[in-house]
Amino acid sequence: MKKIITILFVAVLLAANSGQSNAQELDKTAGKPFVELFENVAPATMADNVFKLVGEDFMLITSGTEADFNTMTAGWGGWGVLFNTPATWCVLRANRYTLEYIRNTKTYTLTFFEDEYNDQVLHFGMASGRNSDKMKTHRLTAVTTPLGNIAYKEASLIVECEIIQLTTVQPDDFYTDEAKAFIKEGYADAKEYHKLVFGKITNVWRKK
Numbered sequence: 001m002k003k004i005i006t007i008l009f010v011a012v013l014l015a016a017n018s019g020q021s022n023a024q025e026l027d028k029t030a031g032k033p034f035v036e037l038f039e040n041v042a043p044a045t046m047a048d049n050v051f052k053l054v055g056e057d058f059m060l061i062t063s064g065t066e067a068d069f070n071t072m073t074a075g076w077g078g079w080g081v082l083f084n085t086p087a088t089w090c091v092l093r094a095n096r097y098t099l100e101y102i103r104n105t106k107t108y109t110l111t112f113f114e115d116e117y118n119d120q121v122l123h124f125g126m127a128s129g130r131n132s133d134k135m136k137t138h139r140l141t142a143v144t145t146p147l148g149n150i151a152y153k154e155a156s157l158i159v160e161c162e163i164i165q166l167t168t169v170q171p172d173d174f175y176t177d178e179a180k181a182f183i184k185e186g187y188a189d190a191k192e193y194h195k196l197v198f199g200k201i202t203n204v205w206r207k208k
């Protein structure tokens, strides 16, 4: 009987250890420096379909420092050329906590993911980091870019930006009923009009 118990005990230990080594093997990128995970590419080579990437798959906007950062989901935005510079734009309701980080650091990243991370992308849009634990309960891995911006290791595309202009929309400047309704709704919620954020692209990184 004692022998059987000993054999069972050893079998359980072996099973537990093999589980551990499998888990370690799964993350082949653990500990790798940022530049070994991502390749720096020129903004002009971005041939991605921005309507799908931003409008259908959604993106994460992250701002802050290694010690303190915040992330939100966004479905409005894009990129192009502004004042001769490759630039991005996004539209944020005035009460987004992420805006406070963007104002403080003057930088932010846009990150894009393959479909397998859909639930994680949506996770950051379900609650505000101001009054929830969303920054502790996600399953992504934060990484710091060589410029010191925060992004996520699981991203397939990272766009680093530096604010060019952060401005408040004016209701009289809108001409379509749809846009007017969005702006009105945003004001009713935040008691302040939406913010337009234009950012100079400082780096584009693609997963290697």
Ligand SMILES: Cc1cc2nc3c(=O)[nH]c(=O)nc-3n(C[C@H](O)[C@H](O)[C@H](O)COP(=O)(O)O)c2cc1C
Binding pocket: 058, 070, 071, 072, 073, 074, 075, 076, 077, 091, 092, 093, 095, 096, 097, 098, 099, 122, 124, 125, 126, 127, 128, 129, 130
């Ligand atoms: C799919 C999706 C797209 C969103 N797009 C935007 C957007 O473009 N602009 C915006 O201000 N909020 C957008 N949101 C809402 C924010 O992600 C949400 O309010 C979030 O909690 C804000 O987080 P924060 O307060 O921590 O910054 C979106 C949410 C989802 C789920």
